[in-house]
Every structure is written in structure tokens, then in C-alpha cells.
Amino acid sequence: MEHAEFNKDLLKFLNASPTPWHAVATMESRLAAAGFHALNERDDWELKPGTGYYVTRNGSSIVAFRTGNGDVSASGIRMVGAHTDSPCLKVKPNPELRRKGFFQLGVEVYGGVLLNPWFDRDLSLAGRVTYLGEDGEVHDTLVDFRKAVAFIPSLAIHLDREANSSRTVNAQTDLPPVMMQVPDGDTTSFHDLLQRQISEESGEKARKILGYELSFYDASGAAFVGLRDEFIASARLDNLLSCYIGLQALLNTSGDEAALLVCNDHEEVGSVSAEGAQGPFLSAVLDRWCGTGKAKAIAGSMMVSADNAHGIHPNYMDKHDENHGPLLNSGPVIKVNHNQRYATNSRSAAVYRHISDELGLPHQTFVVRSDMGCGSTIGPLTAGNLGVTTLDIGVPQFGMHSIRELIGTEDGYTLFRVLTEFMQRKKIF
Known part of the structure; x- marks a missing residue:
């Protein structure tokens, strides 16, 4: 090679x-x-x-x-x-957060994550899902949304004047990514989204989501970097x-x-x-x-x-x-x-x-x-x-x-x- x-x-x-x-x-x-x-x-x-x-x-x-x-x-x-x-941000078992019309997911920090770079990035979601199939059997499948489906927005500096000198990240309150806006009374669940994704990726029908291990990741692909392409960023x-x-x-x-x-x-x-x-x-x-x-x-x-x-x-x-x-x-x-x-x-x-x-x-x-x-x-x-x-x-x-x-x-x-x-x-x- x-x-x-x-x-x-x-x-x-x-x-x-x-x-x-x-x-x-x-x-x-x-x-x-x-x-x-x-x-x-x-x-x-x-x-x-x-x-x-x-x-x-x-x-x-x-x-x-x-x-x-x-x-x-x-x-x-x-x-x-x-x-x-x-190191990454993994989705919690009961992750759904609905606040001011925004649909967010609670996340758990996996490993020694350098947290600040996760803000203001296009994020996608992937991992393994375990589900009950139409055949009555338990199956595992991989899912990868592939496109940007979430974002963790920074708080504007106008509302945090010390951001450049003393900013800290609270993993519980600062990190839940924003995935979409939902109207009042919307009952869409995260399990609904996973069932739809499984169907789109594999054509399989998931009667019930039984578990998952999913993590957010940078939607920007690996790339050559540098005036002479002497680096790889990923x-x-x-x-x-x-x-x-x-x-x-x-x-x-x-x-x-x-x-x-x-x-x-x-x-x-x-x-x-x-x-x-x-x-x-x-x-x-x-x-x-x-x-x-x-x-x-x-x-x-x-x-x-x-x-x-x-x-x-x-x-x-x-x-x-x-x-x-x-x-x-x-x-x-x-x-x-x-x-x-x-x-x-x-x-x-x-x-x-x-x-x-x-x-x-x-x-x-x-x-x-x-x-x-x-x-x-x-x-x-x-x-x-x-x-x-x-x-x-x-x-x-x-x-x-x-x-x-x-x-x-x-x-x-x-x-x-x-x-x-x-x-x-x-x-x-």
C-alpha cells in the first residue's frame, strides 16, 4: 500500500x-x-x-x-x-428534555472528554440499538444518522462576559444537545425516532426499542489540513x-x-x-x-x-x-x-x-x-x-x-x- x-x-x-x-x-x-x-x-x-x-x-x-x-x-x-x-457524549436511557419548544437529549460524559470543543459543532448520532422485531425475537442493529441532527449552542458572550477568562462546563446542565423544535402537545419520543431510523437504514420493523448505546459525534468528516496537506484532522x-x-x-x-x-x-x-x-x-x-x-x-x-x-x-x-x-x-x-x-x-x-x-x-x-x-x-x-x-x-x-x-x-x-x-x-x- x-x-x-x-x-x-x-x-x-x-x-x-x-x-x-x-x-x-x-x-x-x-x-x-x-x-x-x-x-x-x-x-x-x-x-x-x-x-x-x-x-x-x-x-x-x-x-x-x-x-x-x-x-x-x-x-x-x-x-x-x-x-x-x-471520549464522547453518550445518550442517557431516559434522555428526553422538552424546554421552551426545544427537543433535547440528556447525555452522559464517556471518558476524559475535552468538553469545550463540543459546543457550536454540527453533531450526528450513531451506535447500537437492541429492539423487539416483528418476529418476536430480540435483535441488535447499528444506526448512523450520518447528517447533522443536533447542536450544543454556546451562551452568547453578552450573557457571559467572563466566558473567555473563566468559563467552566457543567456536564449535567450545559451539554444536552438541541435536536429539533416541537409544538406544544407533541408526543414524539426518542424511541419513535429510533424506530424510524432503523426502518430507513435496514428496512426492518422494530416493534419496541429495548435498549441502546448511542453517542453523538462530529458530523464533519476526516480531512486533509494545512497549506501543503501535511496534516489530517478528524x-x-x-x-x-x-x-x-x-x-x-x-x-x-x-x-x-x-x-x-x-x-x-x-x-x-x-x-x-x-x-x-x-x-x-x-x-x-x-x-x-x-x-x-x-x-x-x-x-x-x-x-x-x-x-x-x-x-x-x-x-x-x-x-x-x-x-x-x-x-x-x-x-x-x-x-x-x-x-x-x-x-x-x-x-x-x-x-x-x-x-x-x-x-x-x-x-x-x-x-x-x-x-x-x-x-x-x-x-x-x-x-x-x-x-x-x-x-x-x-x-x-x-x-x-x-x-x-x-x-x-x-x-x-x-x-x-x-x-x-x-x-x-x-x-x-
């Missing part, structure tokens, strides 16, 4: 994936088109050498792997991990970018060696769930793949936890350690924290640097300032659960956890090239 093709396809992937469920569905479609076989956790598995497989859990997490042509317990597995979720770059990179690396490997991609949900809220990185999903897949040779396979394996890094912001340079300020378009960032907020050690970092150097590609290193706290990733959780040697790395970006984020056009492709080589490397260590 060439550089320009990679970035154009990345934009398509981002636009097709407004929620974790849509991201997983998009990945499933691409894996199936490449000849990977779907697995179901309820079935017995008969895995064959030299074959690709994938399995999902909750529709929002996925594990895809190539079995390779050798003994996995001897060869180990070349693993890449990422997460499908992003929602959910953290961490759908890494999901895309890992997927493309897996699809472009030779298939000779055992390789795996895991994309977990719920990283932004701690990863403690049935499908999160602190849950049993990946371990259960490895149990069924490796059998009694799992411990030996893990000992010879390596996990690359790919999650975006903080690029040094030219307006806030003092927020970085003076020797560890990653630049956009200067290479992926090896993330180091000796307090184990990142799982990188000297050996795992050396594996990446060696491959990157062999390919003549750049790389950088990030360490948080010693007087600041450090975020984390699925890396330490996966390393702790499996006992696998792990590297934390990511593409540098601006605006992390904002409704719209920014990366350089070079770094994602660079990481893709290194991870492709890593996934088909005959010997990891």
Missing part, C-alpha cells in the same frame, strides 16, 4: 467508524474481503495453519490473527493492540488511527508467521469489562488457539500497544520534558514510563528501533515531565494479564480527547511499515 493510498483509505475508515460497533463492523468487512474466516465464541474451533481468522465480542471488540505456518508455541506471536473507543484519531494501522499491517503481512491484532473497547474508562483489555477476551482466544502451548508461546511473543502520543504543541512547549517533545511528521513515538504507566522496556523498545532503523524510518521517544502525571494505555494491562513483553508506541497528535484531533500525514504510514515488518518477522528476539 502506497503512502497516498494509505492516507486516503484512512479517511474512509474514520468516516465509516463513528462508534466502536461501526469500527468493528468495518474491520470485519475488510477482514472477510481479505479471506479471513469469522469465528464464534459459542462454537468449537478447528484452526488451520496458514489461515486468517477473526472473532468479536459485544460487537465492539475484535481479535484477528494469522495462524502462521509453524508451531505457534515455538515461534511466538507478533501482537499489535489498540482500542476502538473514544474525530476519534485516538485511537481508530491505531486500529487502522494494525489492521492494514495484519492484512499486508506474508502470513508465514503467527500474528495477531486485538482492538478492545472501554480503554477510555479503565478497560475493566468483558471485552476490555483488563478482561478475559484476548486470553480466551489465545487459550483456544495455543492450547497447552500457550505459556511457551507467550514467552516467545511480543505485544505492540499502539495508542497515540502527545506531540509537542508550539503554544505550550513547557508542558513537555525539554528532551522528549515529539514532533508531528517526525516518526512514531516510543512511550516510556518507569512507573509502568507504559509497558515499554529496553528490550521491547530495541526491537522496534532495530526494525525501524533497518527500514530507514524515523522514531521518537516520549517521557512525561517529572512534575506531571502520566496517562496510560492497554499496554500495561495486557502485559500484566498475559505476561507478554510489551512496547507502548503511538503516532504524535494534537488535541487528544477533543471532538476533533490532528496528526501528521507521515507518521501513520511510517508506523504501518514498521508493524508490517514486525508481524512477519521470523525471529522477534
Whole structure:
């Protein structure tokens, strides 16, 4: 895959994936088109050498792997991990608000959202809906309104003279988006709107809405930005970018060696769930793949936890350690924290640097300032659960956890090239 093709396809992937469920569905479609076989956790598995497989859990997490042509317990597995979720505003179970003729929805803040950028944006709505069908059975379906259906208007500065100096956001009262105006006596419910949307998207008739997991998202699509198109701006770059990179690396490997991609949900809220990185999903897949040779396979394996890094912001340079300020378009960032907020050690970092150097590609290193706290990733959780040697790395970006984020056009492709080589490397260590 060439550089320009990679970035154009990345934009398509981002636009097709407004929620974790849509991201997983998009990945499933691409894996199936490449000849990977779907697995179901309820079935017995008969895995064959030299074959690709994938399995999902909750529709929002996925594990895809190539079995390779050798003994996995001897060869180990070349693993890449990422997460499908992003900070956002999720619709509450009983969300309807009718005030002064405006129809609004109550929302819950999911993850560490940077809230101010959500104001004055064209918002759409997507996610999973569970409903009772005309056949009397319970079904799940994905919905995506695709167009701008809501707006969170700012209060005019004339009514808030301190807005530019001391504005705070109350998540309960300030964030309910405006969806439409309704006349007095209108009884349209949110469930009515969902039933109509299901019918329009799938042609199915929903007798009753039984539940949903829906989130608002920026209706503006991913786009190239900059006088020389040297940046990409999009929602959910953290961490759908890494999901895309890992997927493309897996699809472009030779298939000779055992390789795996895991994309977990719920990283932004701690990863403690049935499908999160602190849950049993990946371990259960490895149990069924490796059998009694799992411990030996893990000992010879390596996990690359790919999650975006903080690029040094030219307006806030003092927020970085003076020797560890990653630049956009200067290479992926090896993330180091000796307090184990990142799982990188000297050996795992050396594996990446060696491959990157062999390919003549750049790389950088990030360490948080010693007087600041450090975020984390699925890396330490996966390393702790499996006992696998792990590297934390990511593409540098601006605006992390904002409704719209920014990366350089070079770094994602660079990481893709290194991870492709890593996934088909005959010997990891």
C-alpha cells in the first residue's frame, strides 16, 4: 500500500467508524474481503495453519490473527493492540428534555472528554440499538444518522462576559444537545425516532426499542489540513488511527508467521469489562488457539500497544520534558514510563528501533515531565494479564480527547511499515 493510498483509505475508515460497533463492523468487512474466516465464541474451533481468522465480542471488540505456518508455541506471536473507543457524549436511557419548544437529549460524559470543543459543532448520532422485531425475537442493529441532527449552542458572550477568562462546563446542565423544535402537545419520543431510523437504514420493523448505546459525534468528516496537506484532522484519531494501522499491517503481512491484532473497547474508562483489555477476551482466544502451548508461546511473543502520543504543541512547549517533545511528521513515538504507566522496556523498545532503523524510518521517544502525571494505555494491562513483553508506541497528535484531533500525514504510514515488518518477522528476539 502506497503512502497516498494509505492516507486516503484512512479517511474512509474514520468516516465509516463513528462508534466502536461501526469500527468493528468495518474491520470485519475488510477482514472477510481479505479471506479471513469469522469465528464464534459459542462454537468449537478447528484452526488451520496458514489461515486468517477473526472473532468479536459485544460487537465492539475484535481479535484477528494469522495462524502462521509453524508451531505457534515455538515461534511466538507478533501482537499489535489498540482500542476502538473514544471520549464522547453518550445518550442517557431516559434522555428526553422538552424546554421552551426545544427537543433535547440528556447525555452522559464517556471518558476524559475535552468538553469545550463540543459546543457550536454540527453533531450526528450513531451506535447500537437492541429492539423487539416483528418476529418476536430480540435483535441488535447499528444506526448512523450520518447528517447533522443536533447542536450544543454556546451562551452568547453578552450573557457571559467572563466566558473567555473563566468559563467552566457543567456536564449535567450545559451539554444536552438541541435536536429539533416541537409544538406544544407533541408526543414524539426518542424511541419513535429510533424506530424510524432503523426502518430507513435496514428496512426492518422494530416493534419496541429495548435498549441502546448511542453517542453523538462530529458530523464533519476526516480531512486533509494545512497549506501543503501535511496534516489530517478528524474525530476519534485516538485511537481508530491505531486500529487502522494494525489492521492494514495484519492484512499486508506474508502470513508465514503467527500474528495477531486485538482492538478492545472501554480503554477510555479503565478497560475493566468483558471485552476490555483488563478482561478475559484476548486470553480466551489465545487459550483456544495455543492450547497447552500457550505459556511457551507467550514467552516467545511480543505485544505492540499502539495508542497515540502527545506531540509537542508550539503554544505550550513547557508542558513537555525539554528532551522528549515529539514532533508531528517526525516518526512514531516510543512511550516510556518507569512507573509502568507504559509497558515499554529496553528490550521491547530495541526491537522496534532495530526494525525501524533497518527500514530507514524515523522514531521518537516520549517521557512525561517529572512534575506531571502520566496517562496510560492497554499496554500495561495486557502485559500484566498475559505476561507478554510489551512496547507502548503511538503516532504524535494534537488535541487528544477533543471532538476533533490532528496528526501528521507521515507518521501513520511510517508506523504501518514498521508493524508490517514486525508481524512477519521470523525471529522477534
